Amino acid sequence: MASLPPNTDTEIPASEGRPTTMMKQMDFYTNVISSEEACVSYLREKKLLPGGDGEGSGFCTRLKDDVVCGGQLKDYMRKNRNGTYSKTLRCSKRGCQTYVSIRKNNRFFTYTDLNGRCSSSLSLCQIMELVWMWSHSYPPNLVLQLTGTTVI
DSSP states (O other): OOOOOSOTTOBOOOOTTSOOOOOBHHHIIIIISSSHHHHHHHHHHTTSSSOOSSSOSOBOOOEETTEEOOOBEEEEEEEOTTSOEEEEEEEOSTTTOOEEETTTTOTTTOEEOTTSOEEOSSOHHHHHHHHHHHHTTOOHHHHHHHHSOOOO
């Protein structure tokens, strides 16, 4: 995550028909993209990611012997190869226990490669930061300077 961009007084304008609450840029950086956990919570609160409702996060769609598992998916913290932890979903059915990305079937936060696998080299925090900068019309050269990634 990059340093806080200049002009910390910027606010998110309210959309037509939505509540008039505004989020300042400083609040966005400290409350939404300060950590992957905070970002996932925020996106779930806004119904942009599955889960977080206490009732599980859907059902497992793994096929085994031409039968769909159908087990309940639960939130799980999975240890990555680099030693960090990330939120995933895990099937609670005995014998399956498949891990599923919280980004699966969400075309905004990932894309599917030619092998049908979810792929993205950006974290949810990085994606949200780029969306923030794009929605506030930051010039591409400033976005590149602050994040090392461009929107274009």
